[in-house]
Amino acid sequence: MRGRLALTAVLALAVLAPAAAAGQRASLPEIEKQVMCPVCGTLLQLAESPQALREKAFISRLIEEGRTEAQIKDALVAEYGNEVLALPPHSGFSLSAYVVPIVALLIAAAALAAGVWRWRRAGGGPKDGGTPRAAGPSGEDADRLDADLARYDL
Amino acid sequence: MVERKLPKLEVAGSTPVVRFFVSTRSFIAVLGVLAVVGLLVFGLVKKGSSGVQVGDPAPTAALPRLEGSGSESLNDYQGRWVLVNVWASWCIPCREEAPALEQFQRERGGSNFTVLGIDSRDLSGDGRAFVEKYGLSYPQLRDGNGDAAHEYGTTGVPENFLVDPSGKVRVHLLGPADEEILREQVEPLLPKEKS
Numbered sequence A: 001m002r003g004r005l006a007l008t009a010v011l012a013l014a015v016l017a018p019a020a021a022a023g024q025r026a027s028l029p030e031i032e033k034q035v036m037c038p039v040c041g042t043l044l045q046l047a048e049s050p051q052a053l054r055e056k057a058f059i060s061r062l063i064e065e066g067r068t069e070a071q072i073k074d075a076l077v078a079e080y081g082n083e084v085l086a087l088p089p090h091s092g093f094s095l096s097a098y099v100v101p102i103v104a105l106l107i108a109a110a111a112l113a114a115g116v117w118r119w120r121r122a123g124g125g126p127k128d129g130g131t132p133r134a135a136g137p138s139g140e141d142a143d144r145l146d147a148d149l150a151r152y153d154l
Numbered sequence B: 001m002v003e004r005k006l007p008k009l010e011v012a013g014s015t016p017v018v019r020f021f022v023s024t025r026s027f028i029a030v031l032g033v034l035a036v037v038g039l040l041v042f043g044l045v046k047k048g049s050s051g052v053q054v055g056d057p058a059p060t061a062a063l064p065r066l067e068g069s070g071s072e073s074l075n076d077y078q079g080r081w082v083l084v085n086v087w088a089s090w091c092i093p094c095r096e097e098a099p100a101l102e103q104f105q106r107e108r109g110g111s112n113f114t115v116l117g118i119d120s121r122d123l124s125g126d127g128r129a130f131v132e133k134y135g136l137s138y139p140q141l142r143d144g145n146g147d148a149a150h151e152y153g154t155t156g157v158p159e160n161f162l163v164d165p166s167g168k169v170r171v172h173l174l175g176p177a178d179e180e181i182l183r184e185q186v187e188p189l190l191p192k193e194k195s
Helices: A002-023 A028-032 A050-064 A069-080 A092-124 A140-152 B016-022 B024-047 B092-108 B124-133 B147-152 B179-189
Strands: B081-087 B113-120 B140-143 B159-163 B169-174
Touching: A028 A050, A028 A069, A050 A069, B081 B092, B081 B147, B092 B113, B092 B124, B092 B179, B113 B124, B113 B147, B124 B140, B140 B147, B159 B179, B169 B179
Parallel strands: B081 B113, B113 B140
Antiparallel strands: B081 B159, B159 B169
16 A cells, blocks of 8 residues: 555656646746857856847747747757857767767776776786785884884883 | 896887787877877867958858748859848947948849848847848848858958959958948949949
C-alpha cells in the first residue's frame, strides 16, 4: 500500500513538474541574463545601447503576449542568429562547445593516469620484489641527526 | 668510475623521417600541437578580418529580403552601379540620411544604378517600420546577425559602399551620406544618363 502511494506521488511529480515549469511566466531580468546585445557584445543585462533598448522592448512585448522563455529565445535567434544566445545551443555543431572540453579533460586524465602507471612500473617500486629499504641519512649525518634530536628531546 | 653504456635507440625504418614518424606517440603529439596552432591561427584570421578596401571585390553573400521572401546578393546587380547602404532602425544618423538616399534613388535609380539597403543587427519589424516611415523605394536586405556588415568591415552604422558594375568597391563613405556627399563623391562616378 505504502509502495503504491509512493509510486503515485512520484508519477504525479513527474507529470506536474514540467507542466508547472512550462506555465511559469517568463521574466525580462531572467532572459536578459541569458542573451546578448549583438551590437555591444555584452550580456543584454549590462547593455544600455539603443539596439539593446529595442531588444529589451521586443522581449517585453513577447512576455506580454504570454510567450515562454524558450519561445522568446527562439524568436531572438530568428532575428539575430545563434550569436544572440549567451550560451551556445545544445545541438548541431554548437554541441561541440560542451563536448570538446569534456573529451579533452578525459583524454588528459587518461594520459596522466597512463603516465603515472608507466612511471611506477619503471622505477616506482623495488626491482627484486623485496621490501623497499627506508631512505635516510647514514654515517656522519645520522650521528648529527641523533645529537640534534637528543638536544630537543623534552 | 664505471662508464655506463647507453642502449642505442633503434627504430625500424630506413630514413630518419620514417624513424621519427614510426613513434606513434610523437606523431599524435605533433598532430595535437598542429591542431591547436591551426585553430588559433584560424580564430585570429577570422576575427582580424579588416573588411573590404577601395578596389577590393565587394562581398557577395546572399541575404534574405527585409520585405517578402527569398534572398538576394550583390551578384543579382552585376552590371549596375550599386550604393550599398548599411543601416539599422535604432541608429539616429541613419534616420537623417534616409531621405537623402531616397531622393538620390529617385533621381539616379534605374538600370545603371541603385541604392541597396542592408538592415544590420536590427529587429526585422523595426526595420520594416523604418522603410515604411521614410518611404524607401530601393531594395532592402536583412543582416540580422551582422555577418554581412562584418564582411564589409563596418565599424558602425551607417556606412556606404559604392560598388562598380564589375563588383569592386570604388567609394567607402563612413557615417551618414547627405545630399552634398552623394553629389560630390558618388554622382561623378555614375554614368551620365539615367536609364
